[in-house]
Amino acid sequence: MGKRLPNPRLAKLHRNYTIEEVANLFGIHKNTVGNWIKQGLSVCGRKRPFLILGRDLRVFLEAKKVKNKRPCKPDEIYCVRCRSPKKPDADLIEYRTITDTLGNLVALCPDCESIMNRRISLDKLKQIPAYSNIAQSLAEIHITPCINPSVNSDFSKGKKHYAQTSS
Known part of the structure; x- marks a missing residue:
């Protein structure tokens, strides 16, 4: 295609x-x-x-x-289902931190109630008055150490290989 x-x-x-x-x-x-x-x-x-x-x-x-372009204003998020920029309710917005300076705004569309996402820097978020009092969530940990690795894991092989190459 x-x-x-x-x-x-x-x-x-x-x-x-x-x-x-x-x-x-x-x-x-x-x-x-x-x-x-x-x-x-x-x-x-x-x-x-x-x-x-x-x-x-x-x-x-x-x-x-x-x-075909649909530019968003600073306080709007694009809804994929409605195919237009929408201004979400301030109560239904969450900022999810990705890095120290970047994150995603996650909100519900006021018309179709689908989830809308917008990537935005923390500096720009603070400059927009509509988003000034949004609570930030902490960055999620993507990889965590596991005490009991999966049976399908090559974790034990990796240890042997690492021990052989490091000496």
Whole structure:
């Protein structure tokens, strides 16, 4: 499965493309290029083979990429289910520390009640008035020593190997 939107910079500005050449250039089906033409991608002339200017192709793909963006304001978190930025309730936000300076904001969407996440630095978090009184949780320990390792573990082999290489 290809990327969601192809890289517009692959299209050369001073070159003309046929529908098949555009499809091969981006690794997509030629029907996709036909759909782009129906959506507004301009072609040269009305007769076949349709020629697409590289400049027009690049402008069309860049405009399509910008149209899909949904920028968040500082006090908003993007909800994947609703596909839009939402301002969560202050009571339903938690800051989970990852490092000393970075963490995740975890909140519930006010509309669909799904979990929303946003990575944010601790400095930026303190600058946003809506998030100023959020309690921080301590960083979670990811790897903990185990007294009884799993039966499937190579822990004992690792000790022997380490002892042999260190001497």
